[in-house]
Amino acid sequence: MTPSTTVHSPLRLYGRSGELAIVETLLGRLAQGDGGALVVTAPPGLGRSALLDAAAETHRARHHGPVLHVTAVPAERRLPHSGLHALLGSAPGPLSVPPEHVLRSGITPDALLTLLRETGADRPVLVCVDDAHAWDSPSREALGFAARRLGAGSRAAVLIASADETSFAGLPALRLGPLDDEAASCLLERLTGRSPDIDPGVRGELLREAAGNPRLLAGLVGHLTPDQLAGRTVLPFPLPGGESVIDAHAAQLDGLPAETRALLLLAAAAQEHEPEGTGADAGLLLRAGNRAGLGATLLDRVLFGPGGIPGVLERTGSRVHFSHPLLGRAVLRHAPPAHRRAAHELLAALLGQASAHQLPALVQRACAAPAPDAVLASALERAATAPRPYAERSAALTRAALLSTDEADRAARFAEAAEHARLAGDTGRARALLTRVAAAPGTPLPGAVPAGGLTRFTRGMLALRDGPATDAREALLAAAAHLAPHDPARALSALLAAAEAAWAGGDAIAYLDALNRIPGRPHDPAVAPYLAGVRAVFAGRMAEGHELLGQCLRAAEAGEDPWALLRAGACALVVGEAESACRAGARALAAVRSKGPEVLLAHALEQLAYAELRAGRHARARAHALEGLHAARRNGQSNATTHLHAVLALTASVEGPAEACAAHADTALAGAGPHGLAQAATLATWAVARADLAAGRTGEAAARLAPLVRPGPRHGHFGIRMLALPCYVEAAVLAGHGTEWADELADAVREFSIWTSRTTDPHAPAQLARCRALLAPADEAEARYAQALAHHDRAGGDFERARTQLLYGQWLRRRRRTREARGPLRDALVGFERCSARAWVDRATGELRAAGEAVDPPATDAGPSVALTPQQQRIARCVAEGATNREIARRLSVSPRTVDHHLRNIFALLGVRSRTELARVMDRWS
Helix, strand or coil, rough: CCCCCCCCCCCCCCCHHHHHHHHHHHHHHHCCCEEEEEEEEECCCCCCCCCHHHHHHHHHHHCCCCCCEECHHHHHHHCCHHHHHHHHCCCCCCCCCCCHHHHHHHHHHHHHHHHHHHHHCCCEEEEEECHHHHHHHHHHHHHHHHHCCCCCCEEEECCCCCCCCCHCCCEEEECCCCCCHHHHHHHHHCCCCCCCCCCHHHHHHHHHHHHHCHHHHHHHHCCCCHHHHCCCCCCCCCCEEEEEEEHHHHCCCCCCCCCHHHHHHHHHHHHHCCCCCCCEEHHHHHHHHHCCCCHHHHHHHHHHHCCECCCEEECCCCEEECCCCHHHHHHHHHCCCHHHHHHHHHHHHHHHHHHCHHHHHHHHHHHHHHCCCCHHHHHHHHHHCCCCHHHHHHHHHHHHHHHCCCHHHHHHHHHHHHHHHHCCCCCHHHHHHHCCCCCCCCCCCCCCCCCHHHHHHHHHHHHHHHCCHHHHHEEEEEHHHHCCCHHHHHHHHHHHHHHHHHHHHHCCCHHHHHCCCCCCCCCCCHHHHHHHHHHHCCCCCHHHHHHHHHHHHHHHCCCCHHHHHHEEEEEEECCCCCHHHHHHHHHHHHHHHHHHHHHHHHHHHHHHHHHHHCCCHHHHHHHHHHHHHHHHCCCCHHHHHHHHHHHHHHHHHHCCCCHHHHHHHHHHHHHHHHHHCCHHHHHHHHHHHHHHHHCCCHHHHHHHHHHHHHHCCCCCCCCCCHHHHHHHHHHHCCCCCCCCCCHHHHHHHHHHHHHHCCCCCCCHHHHHHHHHHHHHCCHHEEEEEEEHHHHHHHHHHHHHHHHHHHHHHHHHHCCCCCCHHHHHHHHHHHHHHHHCCHHHHHHHHHHHHHHCCCCCCCCCCCCCHHCCCHHHHHHHHHCCCCCCCHHHHHHCCCHHHHHHHHHHHHHHHHHCHHHHHHHHHHHHHH
16 A cells, blocks of 8 residues: 555635634624524535534634534434434533434424523524535424524524525525635645645646545545655546545435436536536537437526526536536546446537537547547547647547557657647646656657657746746756757747746846757748847847848738747847837737637736837836736746736836835745846846836935946846946936946946947937936036937837936026926926826926925825726725625625736735735725
8 A cells, every 4th residue: 555645634714714704793793692594505525514613613612602513414314303303412411302302202493493592591502503405304494494583682593504505595695615726725735734845736736626625625635645746656547535525516416317417417528528617518418418318398498598407507608517517527427337438429429420620529439438549549649739729639638648558659648738738828737747747668659759858848838937947948958959850840949948048047148059059940940030130139230130130020920920929029129129029019919819829828918018118108018917917827827927027016116106116026026036037136126226216215226226237147137237227327326426436337328328329229319318418517418418308309208208307307406597497397297197107206296396386296195096996996995804805796796706806906006915915005005
């Protein structure tokens, strides 16, 4: 026997703060002498019993009064009054009606009500009945009658846990849903003793399989060995440990007619070839039901009627879904094998007749296969090359791997399945599939890619979005070497991704090294001008580089390849063409949204947000960055999350509030450090320095920027130095370091001058003239400012022009030319207001007042109201008051999903990471 993992029993309920608050309200009223009732409903395993146990323990611990606590025994369901006999028998002391009398002679509902009131006469009594749906009918009816009449002054409360509320209609009901990802992750940490060894892929597979069901998660963890949890040995398939929860779901279906259960089997089987969570096609089920001889009335009512099968099967448009994912699994698990195979074979026949795409039919045939089948596995693998959704192809390749008879073929197919799961944006699934790719003896089929090279490629690509940049680069370089003889297209992708990892890590030498490993005639001819252009730019041959990168940009814009468009957008940013980068980024985003792959969504939004930032459109940059954060978190891409927080810090350094800038920057720096993301760290530090500059903290800004703009290793990112240099010169001069740092500043401006002559960035000439004005003697500075403003007139862009006007007006005022200073300062204020640069409006207002002009005082800092919409403010206040998403939804008459969407935006806008942090922010501003 293999040792299993010791499951640590949870000492608290995870993800149930809202539900516990509702129960606490009931207990609080009971302690004050007022009774009541609550029915807690949920599918098996979601924590009904745990919530009742917590309530009973709380009541006992406070010494408020007795607790009558019982769990129903299904075997006694046909024995009248057996439930109440057990309940009264749990009383800690004698009652006026003995339990034996109840079992022998019964008890009327009004007598039970009187008994409960008598029991709570001296001290409040709490009655807890678990699995009350399994009680005998007289006991259920009597308990429901009594519970409905417990109110003010009754000193008795009833807490009922039931599979549904139908037996207790009219009572307040609380329905438990699955745990969210955060709560399930916390529970998993508790169950594994917070072991740092749990593999991310195993973690993802456990959370996916448990589907937010805490009891199921505990069962799965308890059946895995420490080596399996750590990813050192392959996970069993299917995962053991969930049988009791699945069986409990199946028990809910026992009373259904045979014909209904046959339709449920078809519905469960039909989901096998569909992407997870999308349900089954009602039209296909209608054809299958007709072929299986099911009644037309049943089919019409279930598949096209408004109700489906209450609590079991629901219809949304043309799709049919089980009310809970585990119900579908329960149906398949408990169906006789012959019936299950017949359902899959029937669906395979119908799908084969109805569609030119053979993949769904082959998946159904695979589900019906009683044993490994090499021919069917090969057919599945071939069909998975057709243009279908990546998640669907990954699932098909997984089945092909399970059907394989050769170990090498099985490993190669699992590797392909993992790569397709990655492309689908399912990081956890990809990592879990990689654990199944073991070193296999033998040779794969002719023409197949060896599993080792593809595994390295997928691991490297996963690390690129969710791991240390150096690890990603090394894995991708190794993958390229392994793949080159067999799969030159993926080898090229590996080298381009390795270069991207080096760029993110701020290693210019490694960046060029990765590109230089690409053959002189790359597999994709469109890459050739990109390579030549980048090499020319790095060699200082800017005109040549611009021409070559322009070719790359024009070629990409003629097509819809998202990879090519993203590469073209990066080219445009390198040469300073922000508008071209925005166009390419928008095209790439549209292509990803239309055809995928999902894995590129966060990256496309990140690149577009940065391009909009470079173009001076801060509000658009913020909107794209917020959407990118949602996509990155959904797809498990922590590096993209880090980069997007850096972009949001930069937008907040312009728009404010300062607290949001600091919070986003802190989050970005916290993620950048462990993963070596120099680009994100540089952007975040620049953002904080720019916020310091806006607030007049020029010394702090100069100290932050000095390391970023100095050349060499262990300083700022090589691709961002020149962009941050004008801020550095401004901060240093305004902080009074113009004389002390004169030589260093002059060298910096000379370097910026060379860069300006080579870039096509429209703002660079104006920024250069502004830097020269800041360093110029008094008799030259004014002409330099005029030159800078003339450049701004040609380049456009409110923010950069307003900054120059602010500095010019400030320079005039300090030379006691206050009347002349007011014009530039007014223009600066208007410019900052026009581009919503709230962080800079105060500075311009202060300068204008100092120049002797009356200015309306700025609005009092409204805290979150500066950044949040009115609806977001209302939600934030509700969270600060301790309300759950469901309670907020009820209060504001919106759906919980809408609350969740707004809450994610609130977190991102204010730079907080938890409800507790949000409550602190709201308390501080209130």
